[in-house]
Amino acid sequence: GQSLEQPSEVTAVEGAIVQINCTYQTSGFYGLSWYQQHDGGAPTFLSYNALDGLEETGRFSSFLSRSDSYGYLLLQELQMKDSASYFCAVYKNTGFQKLVFGTGTRLLVSP
Amino acid sequence: GAGVSQSPSNKVTEKGKDVELRCDPISGHTALYWYRQRLGQGLEFLIYFQGNSAPDKSGLPSDRFSAERTGESVSTLTIQRTQQEDSAVYLCASSPLTGLAPGELFFGEGSRLTVL
Numbered sequence: 001g002q003s004l005e006q007p008s009e010v011t012a013v014e015g016a017i018v019q020i021n022c023t024y025q026t027s028g029f030y031g032l033s034w035y036q037q038h039d040g041g042a043p044t045f046l047s048y049n050a051l052d053g054l055e056e057t058g059r060f061s062s063f064l065s066r067s068d069s070y071g072y073l074l075l076q077e078l079q080m081k082d083s084a085s086y087f088c089a090v091y092k093n094t095g096f097q098k099l100v101f102g103t104g105t106r107l108l109v110s111p
Numbered sequence: 112g113a114g115v116s117q118s119p120s121n122k123v124t125e126k127g128k129d130v131e132l133r134c135d136p137i138s139g140h141t142a143l144y145w146y147r148q149r150l151g152q153g154l155e156f157l158i159y160f161q162g163n164s165a166p167d168k169s170g171l172p173s174d175r176f177s178a179e180r181t182g183e184s185v186s187t188l189t190i191q192r193t194q195q196e197d198s199a200v201y202l203c204a205s206s207p208l209t210g211l212a213p214g215e216l217f218f219g220e221g222s223r224l225t226v227l
Contacts, residue, residue, distance in 0.1 A: 035216075042202065042218035043154065087153060098167055099144065099216060103153035 002026030004088055004102030011108045012078055020073045020105045022088035030091040032064050032071045033099065038084045046073065046086075075107070083109045113137075115219035117203050123225045124193055132188045132222045136205030143180055144216065145188050146202045147172075154202065160186065193226045200224070 004024045012018040022032070031050035035043040049055055049064035049071060061074040073086055085104040092098045116135040124130050136143050145157040156170035160180040171177070175194075180186040190197055200223050204216040 033216075042220050043204075043216075044218070045215040048215070089154075098156065098159050098169075100156050101146070101154040 002090060002092065002100055004090060004100070006086075006088055006102045006105045008103070009106045009108065011110065013110050014078055014080060016078050017074065017076050018078060018107065020075075020086050020088075020107070022071045022073075022102060024069050024071075024088070024090050024102075026090050026092055026100070028093040029066070029069075030093045032062070033089045033091065034060075034062055034073045035087045035089060035101070036084050037087065037104070043087065078109050080109050080111070083107055115203055115205050115217050117201075117219035117222050119222055120220065121223045121225075123227065125227050126195060127192055129189065129191045130193055130224060132190075132201050132203075132224070134186045134188070134203030134205075134219060136184070136186070136203070137207075137217055139183075140205035140207050140217070141183055142206040142214070143186050144204045144206075145178055145186070146204070147199045148202055148221070149199045157188070157201075190224075193224075195226050198224055198226045 006022050033048045034046040036046050037043040047055055047062035049062050052066055054061055054063045059076045064071045085106050087101045087104045089099050089101040118133045141162045143160040146154040148154050158178045159167040175191045178188045200221040202218055202221045204218045206214040206216050
């Protein structure tokens, strides 16, 4: 089996920086992805890490440490529109790459 | 269309009835996933199709659930003898995944199922 742990909720103010952590336990780990989902909307892809280190895409960055089975999503210069749920997801190599999601972190950005 | 299309967007049914949900993936995408999302919860993996290979059905919660995919096109998820706990949003996603390189998943807007 597998497990992914994320905080259930994080709050922050506009302009701030927030880090959402994800720890995982799984066999056949291949890589870690992050998705954003606004209420009532479809999840959208943010990032993918297969190797250790930091990947930066605009205001968002994602980090992976394979030895620690740990990753995080860093959101900078927070905006109100960043209020959403953020899911980490693990690619498992089961012959093919199956993507398994965590339970999600609800981010609330206030003025 | 340009994106993943799912139908119906909303379905209300009575307990014990069968329902069929449809997913049209992005053309050329070889990988197709079905997930279930209960209100306020995460995405629960159901089934994964990759090209013409045998699907990974390890996430289907019971034998009432089944899914098919014709080649690399349309997929249908069928739930027989629906129960109230089946109420959820069923999300389909496709990916241009080829070989061993994972790709970005593109999600549809989902089919919201309510079982009375």
